């Protein structure tokens with residue numbers, strides 16, 4: 001395996017002039033531009049923090065220089081470009097014997113199957129044409145895990161000022177942290193952090209108010225666990241038969257996927273037992289987020305009243321007793337991965353929701369702090 005220094009020496013021999021390239025040039029990506037060299041050097045100086053052990057994707061890989069550099073430094077890299085560059089990227093990967101794969105990715109075709117998310121997105125000198133800016137930034141956002149970091153190097157001597165200005169504006173609107181750092185020569189490095197909405201689960205027995213609170217809190221990002229039950233579970237509950245641990249297993253997995261596969265979900269899920277909540281906490285950790293668990297507390301009598309008064313729901317009031325029998329009320333020392341908020345379900349809805357919101361922004365701040373600590377750039381500049 002080559003080391004990074006000799007690999008950089010080697011690719012310097014094919015340096016090119018990016019000012020001659022346009023989006024339609026078939027030569028795009030055939031030469032190594034200054035941005036790529038500067039970015040590879042930058043990452044190599046901060047390897048353990050930025051890429052080691054991380055899932056990295058390179059956009060517009062060209063020769064594959066930056067992606068191969070990341071893999072040489074201990075990342076698992078996916079190096080992407082349009083189809084005509086893939087062969088060259090594959091040979092760069094093979095030559096270096098690194099843990100990397102080459103994959104076709106066209107930013108204007110969101111259906112291209114690249115397995116996201118990634119901890120780090122890297123790219124260099126990719127936004128030289130204005131029409132490319134929006135699809136590029138959207139692709140970076142789509143592929144990046146919450147809390148992840150995008151590093152985009154641009155050689156500003158090339159003179160594509162309008163494209164760069166559009167890129168900056170777009171990034172400021174898309175990412176929640178934005179730094180522009182001068183690297184060597186005229187290369188500017190943009191460090192971008194993806195918004196980091198928390199995973200929220202509203203739990204408690206049937207009829208306690210999970211859906212009402214979850215909807216008010218999550219708006220369009222609300223997911224109702226009721227909708228994730230397999231039909232057999234719904235049939236069972238409709239016929240007044242309580243669910244068993246086995247019945248709940250696949251449903252909890254589906255709830256977990258709703259948490260880990262989507263940005264910023266608020267999920268209503270009864271999560272009656274500690275072991276069910278552990279499944280959800282693991283899913284949140286998979287998405288690199290902390291789980292905020294809102295437990296709604298009420299008496300069996302109040303809950304039975306609510307369930308009886310509720311129209312258009314499969315859950316019969318006769319199941320309320322078994323729900324309380326199964327319930328293991330969550331405690332704050334139950335699981336390190338959970339931030340527990342206990343709320344009185346008899347309070348007005350607005351009071352419950354307003355008392356939860358500050359914890360959500362606290363999570364956002366925590367994300368910014370984590371990012372700043374991980375970043376080799378010093379504290380990130382919030383927009």
Ligand SMILES: Nc1ncnc2c1ncn2[C@@H]1O[C@H](COP(=O)(O)OP(=O)(O)O)[C@@H](O)[C@H]1O
Nearest residue numbers: 206207208209210211212306310345347348349
């Ligand atoms: N804080 C509250 N105050 C008064 N009624 C509520 C409150 N929260 C929920 N409800 C009502 O109680 C019923 C059950 O609430 P729902 O959200 O469907 O519970 P769950 O999703 O836990 O089964 C609904 O008719 C809902 O409008």
Ligand SMILES: O=C(O)[C@H](O)[C@@H](O)[C@H](O)[C@H](O)COP(=O)(O)O
Nearest residue numbers: 205206207225226243248270315
């Ligand atoms: O684990 C269970 O026994 C069920 O999941 C139950 O707890 C849940 O509450 C139902 O989905 C009913 O729906 P509601 O909670 O909306 O009444």
